Amino acid sequence: MPRFKTILVTGGAGYIGSHCVVDLLNAGHDVIAIDNFANAVGDEEGSPALKRAEQITGKNIVFYEADLLNKPQINDIFDKHPIDCVIHFAALKAVGESMQQPLLYYQNNLLGMLNLLEIMRSHECYQMVFSSSCTVYGEPEYLPITETHPTGSITNVYGRTKYFIEEMLKDLSAADEKWNIISLRYFNPVGAHPSGLIGEDPTKEFTNxxxxxxxxxxxxxxxxxxxxxxxxxxxxxxxxDYIHVMDLASGHVAALNFLGSNQVRLKVYNLGTGxxxxxxxxxxxxxxxxxxxxxxxxxxxxxxxxxxxxxxxxxxxxxxxxxxxxxxxxxxxxxxxxxxxxxxxxxx
Ligand SMILES: NC(=O)c1ccc[n+]([C@@H]2O[C@H](COP(=O)([O-])OP(=O)(O)OC[C@H]3O[C@@H](n4cnc5c(N)ncnc54)[C@H](O)[C@@H]3O)[C@@H](O)[C@H]2O)c1
The missing domain is CATH 3.90.25.10 (UDP-galactose 4-epimerase, domain 1)
Structure with missing residues (x-):
């Protein structure tokens, strides 16, 4: 049995979240997924992508339509379920939109994360895998990029939200040794689950x-x-560096396993093919x-x-x-x- 049984997946109805949920269920975890449908299809029954993830795995997902900016709503979910670890995908991610609406991005991505961390702490849940991005590196000073490459010299608001969150996680994990967090810097996720039942299906205009x-x-x-x-x-x-979304998904299961047997406070890993x-x-x-x-x-x-x-x-x-x-x-x-x-x- 996996060390962390119940995983809260924020942004679970989205592209990477829905693929990762499939791997989590296959690895024996219980999944509670939340999404506000800012960039995923939703209907009266919830998330069609997550219904298809259930079909692929033959397992059930508990889903809530919920917004990380609505703290009482998220708090209730933590009250109801004994959550062992959070995988935090939920964010707005369109670079162009982030330049036009910086406050929307700072509010959603930074405040969403702050709310989540506070609620986790009050429920004594200190385990997290965070979706970061190679955009935190800015223009590369050398290639291939290692995790020790400088970060922060970023040209867009979306990337800055990821950078600010990583800085926040550094401060938090330095202040309290209970935190156990892995930040995964994804390169360029593409592709879909081999069943063809789920894939990238955004509701916002995209240029990927x-x-x-x-x-x-x-x-x-x-x-x-x-x-x-x-x-x-x-x-x-x-x-x-294009990486298949199912390889990315398995990277999250590997990160969870690592957190289950190591107290790292905060570690950062690149997820790419090289x-x-x-x-x-x-x-x-x-x-x-x-x-x-x-x-x-x-x-x-x-x-x-x-x-x-x-x-x-x-x-x-x-x-x-x-x-x-x-x-x-x-x-x-x-x-x-x-x-x-x-x-x-x-x-x-
Ligand atoms: N796809 C990429 O190219 C890429 C690259 C690097 C990092 N990332 C990061 O990975 C994560 C997942 O990306 P994705 O491609 O699956 O994006 P996505 O837009 O498909 O998924 C994100 C999900 O989060 C939800 N969401 C956004 N704000 C929310 C909020 N306040 N409350 C609840 N749900 C909310 C959206 O509705 C969406 O379903 C994001 O954090 C993104 O920044 C993505």
Missing amino acids: LMPFMAQVALGKKPVLTVFGNDYNTPDGTGIR RGVSVKELVEVFERVTKTKIPLKYVDRRLGDITAMWADASLAKEELGWSTKLTIEEMCKYKTGCGIIKPFNITQ
């Missing part, structure tokens, strides 16, 4: 490469806009796997976008015993961002 490309493949958008083909990279397009792939390369693989032609339109670089970023993922391998297993081809196999997610077949 993979769901955008899937929409072009399905004829829902005419062309794929590529921001910049004059970067100092072999083919001129930006380079990122390999950089250009936008053009990713499009070529997608075209090959899905047998679809993706028309491209090159436009100017976006302000604040960086040239190249990939992880040194060796620390997570050494200490958590985790590494990625799935290939770029696997990442391209499923339609994502299209409402219903299922494998591409050869004729499409």
Whole structure:
């Protein structure tokens, strides 16, 4: 039996949360999921994505439509359930929107986290896995990026919310040794569960490469806009470290296991493959796997976008015993961002 039985998953109806819930249930945890549907589909029965996660695993999820900004509501959930550990995914994450509405982002992401930590402390729950991001590194000073690379020199509000939260967690864990927190800095999550039943299905307008490309493949958008083909990279397009969402999910289970047998106060790990792939390369693989032609339109670089970023993922391998297993081809196999997610077949 896992050391932490009951896991509260905030933002559980979202993209990464819903995939992680599948792995948590398969690993024998009980899952309480909450989401306010700011960026996930909800209906009168709750979260369709989590219903499909139940279908995949044959296990039940307790779900609450709840907002981290509503402290009494979250407090009630902690009163009702003996929560052993929290995986905190809930956040707003659109870089462009964060520049236009900074207060919304600071309020949701920072205040949401503050409320959660206070409620956890009052219920003597000190175990947490936090969703951070490689954006905290800003423009890389060297590659691949290790966890010791400086953070904080960030060009967008969304990234700053992650950075401020990490700083807050440093202060908190320094002040009270009971806290046991792992902050996972994700690189670029893409792909979907192999069942095709869940995937990336946001309700807000998105510009992420993979769901955008899937929409072009399905004829829902005419062309794929590529921001910049004059970067100092072999083919001129930006380079990122794309990681399959199911590999990312297994990284959370590994982090939970580690917290279960180590008192770390606060540790930070990169979750990436350790390999950089250009936008053009990713499009070529997608075209090959899905047998679809993706028309491209090159436009100017976006302000604040960086040239190249990939992880040194060796620390997570050494200490958590985790590494990625799935290939770029696997990442391209499923339609994502299209409402219903299922494998591409050869004729499409
Ligand atoms: N997807 C990425 O590229 C990426 C990269 C690095 C880090 N992250 C981080 O990982 C986490 C999950 O990302 P995702 O891609 O699954 O995003 P997502 O938008 O699909 O999921 C986040 C979920 O949190 C919910 N939420 C937001 N604010 C809330 C609040 N106040 N109360 C309750 N629920 C709330 C949203 O409705 C959404 O379902 C986020 O913290 C994000 O910043 C994502």
